[in-house]
Amino acid sequence: MGSEEGLPPGSGEPEGDKTQRIGRPADEQKPPLAWSEQDESTQYTSGGSVEYQDASTTRPKPPTPAELRAREKFAQKQREIEEARLEAEANRRKRNRRLIGAGVAVGVVGVVAGLGYWALSAPSVTAQCVRDDQNGQPVIVPDSYCTDHTAGLNGFFFFGGHQYRYYYGSSGSIGQRPTGGTTTAPKGATITTKSGTTIQRGGLGGKFSSGKGGGS
Amino acid sequence: MKRLTTQPRPNWRSIVESQGLVYGTPARDARGADRPYWDESVYYEFDMDEILALEADVELLHSMCLNAVEQVVLMDRYADFGLPEWSWQPIAESWRRSDPHVYGRFDLRYDGRRPAVLLEYNADTPTTLLEAAILQWYWLKDKFPNDDQWNSLHEQLVDRWKMVRDLLPSDELHFTWSGVESTGEDQITTTYMQETAAEAGFQTVGLMIEDIGWDSALERFVDLEESEIHTMFKLHPWEWVLEDEFGRHVVSSLPQTMWIEPLWKTLLSNKAILAVLWEMYPGHPNLLPAYLDDPHELTEYVRKPKLGREGANITIVGGGMDTATGGVYGEEGFVYQLLDPLPQFDDMRPALGAWIVGDSSAGLGIRETGGLVTDDGAAFVPHRIPPK
Numbered sequence: 001m002g003s004e005e006g007l008p009p010g011s012g013e014p015e016g017d018k019t020q021r022i023g024r025p026a027d028e029q030k031p032p033l034a035w036s037e038q039d040e041s042t043q044y045t046s047g048g049s050v051e052y053q054d055a056s057t058t059r060p061k062p063p064t065p066a067e068l069r070a071r072e073k074f075a076q077k078q079r080e081i082e083e084a085r086l087e088a089e090a091n092r093r094k095r096n097r098r099l100i101g102a103g104v105a106v107g108v109v110g111v112v113a114g115l116g117y118w119a120l121s122a123p124s125v126t127a128q129c130v131r132d133d134q135n136g137q138p139v140i141v142p143d144s145y146c147t148d149h150t151a152g153l154n155g156f157f158f159f160g161g162h163q164y165r166y167y168y169g170s171s172g173s174i175g176q177r178p179t180g181g182t183t184t185a186p187k188g189a190t191i192t193t194k195s196g197t198t199i200q201r202g203g204l205g206g207k208f209s210s211g212k213g214g215g216s
Numbered sequence: 217m218k219r220l221t222t223q224p225r226p227n228w229r230s231i232v233e234s235q236g237l238v239y240g241t242p243a244r245d246a247r248g249a250d251r252p253y254w255d256e257s258v259y260y261e262f263d264m265d266e267i268l269a270l271e272a273d274v275e276l277l278h279s280m281c282l283n284a285v286e287q288v289v290l291m292d293r294y295a296d297f298g299l300p301e302w303s304w305q306p307i308a309e310s311w312r313r314s315d316p317h318v319y320g321r322f323d324l325r326y327d328g329r330r331p332a333v334l335l336e337y338n339a340d341t342p343t344t345l346l347e348a349a350i351l352q353w354y355w356l357k358d359k360f361p362n363d364d365q366w367n368s369l370h371e372q373l374v375d376r377w378k379m380v381r382d383l384l385p386s387d388e389l390h391f392t393w394s395g396v397e398s399t400g401e402d403q404i405t406t407t408y409m410q411e412t413a414a415e416a417g418f419q420t421v422g423l424m425i426e427d428i429g430w431d432s433a434l435e436r437f438v439d440l441e442e443s444e445i446h447t448m449f450k451l452h453p454w455e456w457v458l459e460d461e462f463g464r465h466v467v468s469s470l471p472q473t474m475w476i477e478p479l480w481k482t483l484l485s486n487k488a489i490l491a492v493l494w495e496m497y498p499g500h501p502n503l504l505p506a507y508l509d510d511p512h513e514l515t516e517y518v519r520k521p522k523l524g525r526e527g528a529n530i531t532i533v534g535g536g537m538d539t540a541t542g543g544v545y546g547e548e549g550f551v552y553q554l555l556d557p558l559p560q561f562d563d564m565r566p567a568l569g570a571w572i573v574g575d576s577s578a579g580l581g582i583r584e585t586g587g588l589v590t591d592d593g594a595a596f597v598p599h600r601i602p603p604k
Contacts, residue, residue, distance in 0.1 A: 042414070044414050044415050044417070046414075046415055046416060046417040047417045048387075048413065048414035048415060048416060048417040048418045048419065048420065049414055049418075049419050049420060050410055050411060050414045050420050050422070051419075051420065051421045051422070052421070052422045052423070053421060053422065053423040053427070053439055053440040053441065054423070054424070054427070054440070055424075055427050055440060058423075058439075058440035058441055059440075059441070060440070060441055060442035061441045061442060061443055063442070067434065070433060070434050071433050071434070074432075074433035074434070075433070175461070200429060200430050200432065201426070201427055201428065201429045201430075202426055202461075203428075203430055203460060203461035203462030203465070204392075204425045204426065204428050204452065204457065204460045204461070204462050204463075204466070205394040205395065205396065205424070205425035205426040205428075205452060205460065
């Protein structure tokens with residue numbers, strides 16, 4: 001048996017070959033390091049590319065017709081669910097009324113907090129959809145909870161057993177308490193939401209502004 | 217293996233900054249004084265024979281780790297890993313599908329006298345990659361142009377991405393890191409990975425993990441352009457993903473959305489794997505005795521949280537070295553590993569970070585501390601292999 005045959009791979013090869021494999025070719029050209037400030041996409045000869053996105057400058061691409069259809073179906077389904085729920089609630093209320101007699105009178109003069117209701121061209125205010133938690137404190141939720149559902153009484157939206165409403169001019173992200181803002185829409189302001197879509201962000205990663213990363 | 221000193225390149229600070237090292241929080245020397253995180257006044261020298269032996273050990277450890285994953289999946293040992301029950305089945309599926317993996321880093325104790333032993337395996341979100349792949353390579357070319365280095369990281373990463381590209385449905389690849397990581401280390405590491413993938417021909421998009429959107433109507437993840445994400449490289453550990461609000465969406469998105477490193481690596485980045493390895497390969501020269509939740513016969517040991525990182529919540533018992541580090545980890549239980557103190561070279565203790573890319577050994581990075589635990593006060597030092 002030759003002296004090299006019984007050895008595990010890697011331990012008996014000629015040194016010269018091994019050096020080649022471990023080291024890099026000395027004349028090799030590295031690609032430019034791309035974390036110098038570069039906004040545009042960098043192209044590689046391989047056909048690959050490097051692009052960055054950030055929340056303040058990246059804009060959505062227009063949806064495809066198939067996506068629009070799927071979204072419309074989703075919205076329709078949400079409306080159906082909500083209608084069924086409202087109907088069930090109405091039935092329950094009727095039953096309750098029979099049980100508890102007169103029941104509690106709820107004001108019927110609703111203020112519909114619709115988008116653009118106060119749209120007069122004046123200052124623009126961002127509305128955030130909030131839900132009260134069990135302590136009665138508001139927590140920011142995705143806008144879709146407000147936009148996709150029928151407005152109810154006093155600017156409240158009802159969905160899935162919770163009530164939602166808008167905070168105007170507040171800041172904060174989903175899951176946090178809104179900072180600042182008011183529950184009454186400022187008069188004469190253009191009111192917009194950040195999204196009005198079904199896309200939620202912030203569900204991965206950190207909730208706090210500074211801390212340890214995930215690397216190790 | 218020798219520790220030597222040398223004159224740093226006169227403009228080393230601007231060189232390493234231009235190569236991407238903008239994070240380096242200052243390290244500490246043996247007396248606790250500040251030293252640069254990247255410290256090229258010191259380096260380690262190895263013989264080619266030592267490196268060849270280490271390479272073989274690393275590839276052996278890698279294959280033992282894959283066998284250990286197979287065993288955990290076969291025997292449903294997820295509870296030992298402190299993983300939530302709803303994730304068990306998807307982990308098994310991810311393993312059976314062979315969801316592609318790219319890289320990992322073994323942390324080894326090595327002193328040049330006896331075989332390297334595995335201290336832990338950073339299989340999911342390893343960093344110090346740029347230092348190992350780029351910084352020390354250019355240092356070598358400037359200081360010792362005729363020398364070699366255990367370093368084919370860049371080439372192997374590009375090659376690995378090419379191979380992974382054939383396994384994925386699309387050549388678009390998103391790269392994500394956490395914006396809350398304040399030093400920039402995670403972003404730079406991710407960006408470097410993004411470059412290697414672009415060099416391999418992927419169309420890459422980088423964005424913060426906090427900006428990833430979940431489209432509940434179309435049940436898919438989207439980027440800031442609202443385009444569907446097909447494959448995601450994340451520098452965000454699986455155990456955090458599983459706890460995050462979208463964690464269940466991430467798991468249910470598999471394998472339509474592929475996540476790299478894959479879900480099955482959550483078993484390898486967990487220190488419980490050290491105990492599983494010792495059970496499967498008792499007495500193996502590259503392993504230290506390790507047990508779950510109890511030190512058993514060990515009287516001198518290191519207690520590590522199953523899911524800790526950066527040397528936090530480590531307790532050392534015995535050898536007149538009793539010490540403990542603080543931190544926020546350990547809720548999911550601990551692993552007890554025989555105390556085998558890092559060797560001393562001068563007054564510093566090096567730990568070797570040996571890289572694996574795909575299934576082959578790809579490079580070495582060394583971090584030095586004054587103390588026994590390689591934490592975020594450890595400095596990165598380069599190495600060279602002189603020609604014979």
